[in-house]
Amino acid sequence: MAKKNFKDLTEQEILALAISLEEEDGRIYGDFAEGLRKTYPSTAKIFDDMKAEESKHRQSLIDMYQQRFGDHIPLIRRQDVKGFVERRPIWLVRPLGLNAVRKVVEVMELETQRFYERALARISDASTRKLLGDLIDVERQHYAKAGELKEEHLTPSARSEEETSKRRLFMLQIVQPGLAGLMDGSVSTLAPIFAAALATHKSHDAFLVGLAASVGAGISMAFAEALSDDGSLTGRGKPVLRGIVTGVMTTAGGLGHTLPFLISDFRLAFTAAALVVAIELAIISFVRHRYMDMPIVSSALQVIVGGALVFAVGIWIGSS
Numbered sequence: 056m057a058k059k060n061f062k063d064l065t066e067q068e069i070l071a072l073a074i075s076l077e078e079e080d081g082r083i084y085g086d087f088a089e090g091l092r093k094t095y096p097s098t099a100k101i102f103d104d105m106k107a108e109e110s111k112h113r114q115s116l117i118d119m120y121q122q123r124f125g126d127h128i129p130l131i132r133r134q135d136v137k138g139f140v141e142r143r144p145i146w147l148v149r150p151l152g153l154n155a156v157r158k159v160v161e162v163m164e165l166e167t168q169r170f171y172e173r174a175l176a177r178i179s180d181a182s183t184r185k186l187l188g189d190l191i192d193v194e195r196q197h198y199a200k201a202g203e204l205k206e207e208h209l210t211p212s213a214r215s216e217e218e219t220s221k222r223r224l225f226m227l228q229i230v231q232p233g234l235a236g237l238m239d240g241s242v243s244t245l246a247p248i249f250a251a252a253l254a255t256h257k258s259h260d261a262f263l264v265g266l267a268a269s270v271g272a273g274i275s276m277a278f279a280e281a282l283s284d285d286g287s288l289t290g291r292g293k294p295v296l297r298g299i300v301t302g303v304m305t306t307a308g309g310l311g312h313t314l315p316f317l318i319s320d321f322r323l324a325f326t327a328a329a330l331v332v333a334i335e336l337a338i339i340s341f342v343r344h345r346y347m348d349m350p351i352v353s354s355a356l357q358v359i360v361g362g363a364l365v366f367a368v369g370i371w372i373g374s375s
Contacts, residue, residue: 058134058135058136058137059135059136059137060136060137060138061137061173062177064131066178066180066183067120067129068131069177069178070116070119070120070123070124070183071120071129071130071131072133072135072136072170073116073170073171073174073187074113074117074120074128075130075132075133076133076167077109077113077116078109079133080109080163080167081109081110081113082106083146084105084106084109085102085103085106087102087146087151087156087160088102088103088106090146090148090150091156094150094151095153108193112190112193115186115190116186119186122182123180123183139166142159142162142163145159167194168191171191171194172191174187175187175188175191228296229300232298232300232301232304233300233301233304234304234339234343235276235280235301235304236273236276236280236301236302236303236304236306236307237304237305237307237335237338237339237342238308238358239272239276239305239308240269240272240273240305240306240308240309240310240311241311241312241335241336241339241362242308242361242365243268243309243365244265244268244308244309244312245312245332245362245365245369246365246368246369246372247268247369248261248264248265248268248309248313249261249325249328249366249370249373250368250369250372251264251373252321252324252325252328253369253370253373253374254372256321258316258317258318258319258321258324259316259319261313262314262317265309265310265316266310266313268309269306269309269310269313270306270309272305272306272309273302273303273305273306273309276301277299277301277302277303277305278298278302279301280297280298280301280302281294281297281298281301282294311331311332311334311335312328312329312331312332312335313328314331315328316328335362336359336362337355339358340354340355340359341354343358
């Protein structure tokens with residue numbers, strides 16, 4: 056479908072397009088409000104107010120249009136005119152991310168302001184020019200108003216609640232699957248790698264076994280996590296993202312103590328690998344303490360005891 060150039064629009068078409076833009080922006084703000092209401096209720100209130108403001112803009116434009124051109128308003132949308140930014144419909148994604156929402160809002164406001172400035176240069180009617188000039192001023196002040204609304208509605212308690220919700224989502228969607236993968240990769244690959252190392256006393260053989268174990272465990276854990284649930288009820292996010300995070304961290308956990316076996320000197324490689332294992336277990340203990348609120352001593356004991364048992368099994372089997 057051919058698009059019209061903005062310079063070819065009549066004053067009637069410009070006003071019709073402005074009405075369409077205000078309606079679309081208002082509906083998007085409404086979708087943002089609904090998408091954020093459960094997780095970020097105070098921020099959702101901001102978007103409710105922005106939706107109401109866009110509705111007032113639209114009504115003012117409709118009144119002006121009817122006064123000048125009658126009741127019939129032709130359907131002209133942003134996609135019918137060249138020069139508008141293509142918008143990805145992130146307002147349909149659940150759960151919504153605040154940073155992504157704010158970026159979209161910034162683009163929307165700047166684009167709308169630019170549209171009104173260009174429209175003002177094409178309109179000759181004095182009353183319409185005044186209305187567009189007023190709308191330009193409103194768009195310029197929109198960020199300031201949003202800031203005022205934020206101060207009004209985001210009380211210290213509300214800010215704390217939103218930060219807690221954001222932290223909870225980050226833990227559910229990133230930290231937990233990543234930690235599960237890191238623990239599985241770091242611990243489950245210990246036995247085969249060190250058993251192969253002690254059985255052959257060859258760094259290259261231990262490296263190949265470790266590489267196969269790490270990649271295989273990563274693929275297995277990625278599919279297991281992605282298929283565990285779709286995240287719609289648990290809030291754990293998209294299965295594909297969780298699977299990727301889990302798989303990558305599982306592979307990384309195994310490769311950590313596999314890479315030292317690239318060293319040709321077996322004793323040096325074995326010592327370096329054992330040192331890496333200790334570092335990995337310490338990192339896992341800290342992450343569990345930092346993001347899962349586990350006492351550091353309890354976390355360290357659980358991880359170290361479990362890792363030490365698997366390590367000991369590998370040493371025992373490899374030395375047999």
